[in-house]
Amino acid sequence: MQPVDLYLLGEQDNGRLTLRVNRDAQVCRGPAAAAQKFIACLLTIRGSDVSAPHYGSDFMSRLTQGQLRNEAQITMAFSAAAHQVISYLRSFDARSPEDEQIVGADIEDMQLAADSLTIRVLLWTAAGETVFTLPFNL
Numbered sequence: 001m002q003p004v005d006l007y008l009l010g011e012q013d014n015g016r017l018t019l020r021v022n023r024d025a026q027v028c029r030g031p032a033a034a035a036q037k038f039i040a041c042l043l044t045i046r047g048s049d050v051s052a053p054h055y056g057s058d059f060m061s062r063l064t065q066g067q068l069r070n071e072a073q074i075t076m077a078f079s080a081a082a083h084q085v086i087s088y089l090r091s092f093d094a095r096s097p098e099d100e101q102i103v104g105a106d107i108e109d110m111q112l113a114a115d116s117l118t119i120r121v122l123l124w125t126a127a128g129e130t131v132f133t134l135p136f137n138l
Contacts, residue, residue: 030097030099031099031125031128031129031130034099034101034102034125037089037102038082038089038105038123041055041089042056042057042059042082042085043057043059043060044057046058046061054088055088057081057082058077063117063138071110071112074110074119075110082104082105082106085102086103086104090102097127098126098127099126099128101125101126101127105122105123106122107121107122108120113138115137116135116137117135117138118133118134119134120132120133
């Protein structure tokens with residue numbers, strides 16, 4: 001039996017995923033489940049979970065500490081963090097369906113302002129790709 005992921009992302013009319021917690025618990029599969037796993041791991045500060053010290057990435061700690069000040073720094077930090085996340089998740093994805101096995105992630109677009117950052121992420125799975133948006137207050 002496949003593990004069940006609860007649906008935490010909202011889907012817009014154009015099919016792009018946006019981070020939004022739903023009121024009703026729903027089961028999600030496929031690209032939405034892959035995106036959720038990636039987002040949760042990316043946004044968790046690596047080492048903050050004592051029961052899983054390798055879970056997470058360094059992206060949020062670098063972002064919140066003001067170490068990422070321009071698009072080039074953000075892109076490099078995201079790429080390094082995506083590698084951390086994908087390496088960690090691959091160790092658990094062997095029995096997941098292909099559309100939930102993450103093989104890559106990249107920034108498709110970025111909007112950086114003095115007090116906010118919006119990143120549109122292109123996520124590749126073994127079966128295809130999906131795009132989602134991550135908003136941050138700086």
